[in-house]
Amino acid sequence: MRIADARIVELPKFLDARGNLSFVEQKNHIPFQIRRTYWLYDVPGGECRGGHAYIENQEFIVALSGSFDVVLDDGVEKRTFTLNRSYYGLYVPKGLWREMNNFSTNSLAMVLSSTDYDANDYIRDYDVFLKLKKDGKI
Numbered sequence: 008m009r010i011a012d013a014r015i016v017e018l019p020k021f022l023d024a025r026g027n028l029s030f031v032e033q034k035n036h037i038p039f040q041i042r043r044t045y046w047l048y049d050v051p052g053g054e055c056r057g058g059h060a061y062i063e064n065q066e067f068i069v070a071l072s073g074s075f076d077v078v079l080d081d082g083v084e085k086r087t088f089t090l091n092r093s094y095y096g097l098y099v100p101k102g103l104w105r106e107m108n109n110f111s112t113n114s115l116a117m118v119l120s121s122t123d124y125d126a127n128d129y130i131r132d133y134d135v136f137l138k139l140k141k142d143g144k145i
């Protein structure tokens with residue numbers, strides 16, 4: 008997978024004086040079956056999460072509150088996606104190196120995932136990632 012396979016998806020929003028509402032639907036917005044949901048919160052300023060790639064897992068990331076950057080890297084190109092509205096989601100295909108940083112105070116990152124948690128699905132060494140990418144293994 009390449010950076011070009013990642014994309015921002017605009018989710019529906021109902022603006023209302025009583026408070027806004029957005030939603031995400033499997034069949035309309037998510038290009039995989041959702042298997043798991045996790046979230047990142049209370050991230051201290053300056054911290055970086057998720058410096059790794061997945062062999063199989065795909066993700067859909069939403070900044071439910073606050074803002075943060077998702078940096079994607081396919082071994083050739085690197086791109087930063089800033090998520091700062093709760094009605095945008097970022098689709099992250101498998102096989103990309105991804106980091107999350109620049110978290111604002113009280114930000115909340117929701118991550119929809121295509122697989123169960125599996126430590127063996129992670130590539131945590133950037134040089135190993137580059138080699139697998141170069142060899143077309145991921």
Ligand code: TYD
Pocket residue numbers: 043045055056057058059124
């Ligand atoms: P991890 O994905 O390694 O976070 P990061 O890459 O940002 O450091 O997750 C941190 C820990 O949380 C890891 O030791 C395992 C656990 N974890 C689960 O048990 N289930 C999950 O769905 C996730 C995402 C993590």
